[in-house]
Amino acid sequence: MDITLVINAIKAIVPATVSPIINAVQRNKTVIEIKEKLGINSAQPPEKFDDVYVHALVEYGFDKPQLELNLRFFDNQKVRKVFSKAFSKQPLDFNHQEWNPLRDEAQKAKIDVLQVQEFHQVFVDVAKRSINPGQVITNVELQEHLKKSTEPLEQSLYPDEFKALIEEKTKAFCGRQFVFKEFDDFLEKHTKGYFTVIGDAGMGKSAIAAQSVSKYKAICYFNILAEGRNKPDKFLQSIRKQLINRYQLQNEENADFATLLTKVSAKFVSGERLIIVVDALDEVEETSAAGNILDLPKHLPEGIYFLLTRRPYALNKKSLLTEGVLQEELDLTAKKYEDFNRSDIREYISFCISDDSELKNRLQKWIQSRSLTGQEFIEQLVVKSENNFMYLRYVLQDIAQEVYKDLTIDKLPQGLQDYYQQHWMRMDMDKAPQELMVIILFILVRLTTSPTFNLIAEIAEVEEHQVEKVLDKWVEYLRKWEIEGQMCYSIYHTSFLDFLKAQRDLQRTRRLFQIVDQRISEYLY
Numbered sequence: 411m412d413i414t415l416v417i418n419a420i421k422a423i424v425p426a427t428v429s430p431i432i433n434a435v436q437r438n439k440t441v442i443e444i445k446e447k448l449g450i451n452s453a454q455p456p457e458k459f460d461d462v463y464v465h466a467l468v469e470y471g472f473d474k475p476q477l478e479l480n481l482r483f484f485d486n487q488k489v490r491k492v493f494s495k496a497f498s499k500q501p502l503d504f505n506h507q508e509w510n511p512l513r514d515e516a517q518k519a520k521i522d523v524l525q526v527q528e529f530h531q532v533f534v535d536v537a538k539r540s541i542n543p544g545q546v547i548t549n550v551e552l553q554e555h556l557k558k559s560t561e562p563l564e565q566s567l568y569p570d571e572f573k574a575l576i577e578e579k580t581k582a583f584c585g586r587q588f589v590f591k592e593f594d595d596f597l598e599k600h601t602k603g604y605f606t607v608i609g610d611a612g613m614g615k616s617a618i619a620a621q622s623v624s625k626y627k628a629i630c631y632f633n634i635l636a637e638g639r640n641k642p643d644k645f646l647q648s649i650r651k652q653l654i655n656r657y658q659l660q661n662e663e664n665a666d667f668a669t670l671l672t673k674v675s676a677k678f679v680s681g682e683r684l685i686i687v688v689d690a691l692d693e694v695e696e697t698s699a700a701g702n703i704l705d706l707p708k709h710l711p712e713g714i715y716f717l718l719t720r721r722p723y724a725l726n727k728k729s730l731l732t733e734g735v736l737q738e739e740l741d742l743t744a745k746k747y748e749d750f751n752r753s754d755i756r757e758y759i760s761f762c763i764s765d766d767s768e769l770k771n772r773l774q775k776w777i778q779s780r781s782l783t784g785q786e787f788i789e790q791l792v793v794k795s796e797n798n799f800m801y802l803r804y805v806l807q808d809i810a811q812e813v814y815k816d817l818t819i820d821k822l823p824q825g826l827q828d829y830y831q832q833h834w835m836r837m838d839m840d841k842a843p844q845e846l847m848v849i850i851l852f853i854l855v856r857l858t859t860s861p862t863f864n865l866i867a868e869i870a871e872v873e874e875h876q877v878e879k880v881l882d883k884w885v886e887y888l889r890k891w892e893i894e895g896q897m898c899y900s901i902y903h904t905s906f907l908d909f910l911k912a913q914r915d916l917q918r919t920r921r922l923f924q925i926v927d928q929r930i931s932e933y934l935y
Contacts, residue, residue, distance in 0.1 A: 579620035585754025609742035612800030675711035
């Protein structure tokens with residue numbers, strides 16, 4: 411198929427003036443619409459190489475800012491020949507030496523190798539759907555394939571330690587276009603620099619960071635206090651590994667951060683740049699050593715940008731000093747962003763009641779049972795949320811699970827702190843006897859590393875099934891994952907951790923907690 415037809419079909423469906431499509435559901439619909447315009451049956455898996463290639467071009471390229479440049483590069487006969495060779499056998503891992511000619515062509519055309527790697531993954535995904543041309547793929551199955559293959563970044567590019575977090579934060583991401591627009595302007599106006607997004611707990615800073623990793627193909631690090639991932643040495647270790655793998659750096663296993671960035675910058679082709687996303691600077695462990703937080707460089711090479719997020723802090727605690735490098739801040743709480751924040755909250759609620767497969771039916775049932783229209787529900791919840799996405803994450807889930815089956819919308823919690831307080835009261839935490847529950851929460855607050863069932867049970871001096879019973883009551887506030895066959899737990903969000911620390915029942919002055927503290931110390935040391 412003539413590449414010009416593909417380009418024109420994409421432009422007709424997705425004009426250049428339209429904001430980038432970053433919601434998976436919207437992406438699916440757009441991909442199918444473009445294919446229909448080209449006369450391609452989306453429900454029929456492609457069979458021949460040319461068919462696979464057209465599918466891949468559409469699924470990869472429809473939302474790229476440099477649409478024509480990218481698609482015409484991949485339509486180049488030399489480039490197509492490399493993919494055709496792979497298709498005739500089996501799509502190879504991109505790090506295999508047989509893909510070196512493709513890298514060479516990309517460098518000549520001044521195409522970022524990450525764009526080539528992303529197209530390669532889309533091509534592989536489509537090829538997998540065509541390996542057995544006789545296989546029948548239903549529309550539902552195809553939608554799932556499309557959802558996976560049109561995600562903006564190959565999941566294998568995410569660091570393993572943050573893959574689950576990034577996928578979770580981006581799966582229902584909505585709005586925040588004003589943030590990306592300001593950052594894009596920053597990138598265009600300056601050749602390097604630090605850009606910091608500031609906001610209160612629950613305003614979606616980590617989601618913005620996760621979406622930025624996908625959108626900008628960024629190197630990343632997420633500071634997580636509750637998991638002990640908030641120390642300078644762990645930060646550098648992770649970033650160093652990512653840089654070495656991406657840019658094939660040799661013998662740099664012990665290089666300092668500034669040296670690594672200089673080596674990376676030297677590998678850039680004209681106009682290439684690297685964005686490094688660092689989330690939650692406010693959770694970084696304080697050190698006595700002088701210098702920047704996480705040892706971030708005071709000087710940056712050309713083409714290196716940092717996108718940082720943090721909560722507000724006092725001016726006298728400013729921990730990022732630079733020399734000749736521009737710093738810019740975007741404060742989500744600023745008055746000029748109020749309308750944008752409110753609009754994004756509306757969009758997120760609308761997505762949950764209309765497109766979220768897990769929530770929409772139960773939310774709609776709750777809305778209808780109270781004789782509300784969808785718009786009335788959205789507007790009242792916007793006010794209740796106080797522009798806080800964490801509040802919505804909890805409350806919408808609770809509505810769907812019939813936690814509020816006896817309440818009208820005006821009786822829902824007002825803001826995140828009120829939500830936490832209501833849950834605290836529902837658990838009868840202010841009444842006796844709740845000693846075991848209080849002890850277990852205290853252990854989670856005190857431990858900076860994520861404990862297992864066994865460890866919590868040992869410190870609390872109870873059976874594991876008793877611990878499990880307690881944690882089940884707080885499951886929505888906990889993050890859990892498996893390490894070497896054991897489930898580990900930590901508090902999901904720092905706003906809830908702050909709430910717990912402020913509760914009188916969890917104050918360390920109590921004799922009971924002094925005993926638990928002693929047990930923790932004995933275990934650790």
